[in-house]
Amino acid sequence: xxxxxxxxxxxxxxxxxxxxxxxxxxxxxxxxxxxxxxxxxxxxxxxxxxxxxxxxxxxxxxxxxxxxxxxxxxxxxxxxxxxxxxxxxxxxxxxxxxxxxxxxxxxxxxxxxxxxxxxxxxxxxxxxxxxxxxxxxxxxxxxxxxxxxxxxxxxxxxxxxxxxxxxxxxxxxxxxxx
Numbered sequence: 001x002x003x004x005x006x007x008x009x010x011x012x013x014x015x016x017x018x019x020x021x022x023x024x025x026x027x028x029x030x031x032x033x034x035x036x037x038x039x040x041x042x043x044x045x046x047x048x049x050x051x052x053x054x055x056x057x058x059x060x061x062x063x064x065x066x067x068x069x070x071x072x073x074x075x076x077x078x079x080x081x082x083x084x085x086x087x088x089x090x091x092x093x094x095x096x097x098x099x100x101x102x103x104x105x106x107x108x109x110x111x112x113x114x115x116x117x118x119x120x121x122x123x124x125x126x127x128x129x130x131x132x133x134x135x136x137x138x139x140x141x142x143x144x145x146x147x148x149x150x151x152x153x154x155x156x157x158x159x160x161x162x163x164x165x166x167x168x169x170x171x172x173x174x175x176x177x178x
Contacts, residue, residue: 020059020060021059021060021175022056022177023057023058024055024177025055025062025177026176026177027062027175028052028174029173030050031049031050031052031066031169035047041077042074042076045072045073046070049068050067050068050088051068052064052066052171052173060095061093061094061095062093062094063093064091066092068089070086070088071085072085085112086112087112088109088110089109089111090107091107092105093105100127100135101124101126102126104122104123104124104139106121106122107119120144121141121142121143123139123141125137125138125169133174134172134175135173136171137170137171137173138169138170139169139170140166141169142165142166143164145164145165
């Protein structure tokens with residue numbers, strides 16, 4: 001089974017067309033993320049949905065944005081530690097630097113101000129084209145987020161939290177007029 005899966009992945013990567021993006025090409029897609037984490041007697045559940053659209057202004061370089069919603073809740077020994085939900089917009093720029101390989105820089109901005117206010121996210125990935133216009137994009141990312149604590153009564157608590165997030169992302173993209 002492992003050999004079959006590896007053969008399919010190599011075949012898709014080798015036979016897929018290169019991601020040469022022409023000026024004016026459109027990118028439509030999105031991301032759905034469901035995450036369960038546990039450790040040190042704390043469990044966290046999160047859900048995120050983010051449709052994405054972009055346009056290539058010049059060959060191989062485009063801009064766009066994701067608009068999405070995420071929610072997160074945490075429990076310790078069955079007792080709720082709290083939850084938050086927010087809407088966000090994340091403008092980005094993407095550049096294809098070698099065949100189907102790309103780099104992307106996002107600036108996520110929280111529109112609800114319950115978790116973080118804004119941040120930055122760097123992502124590198126590869127388009128595995130299933131057809132001439134449809135690709136699955138595995139990528140690695142690192143993001144840095146910071147903001148203020150809206151529930152604090154202490155003026156010294158402003159800009160108190162910052163966090164780094166790293167992970168693996170898989171998205172589905174449709175490319176038009178490429």
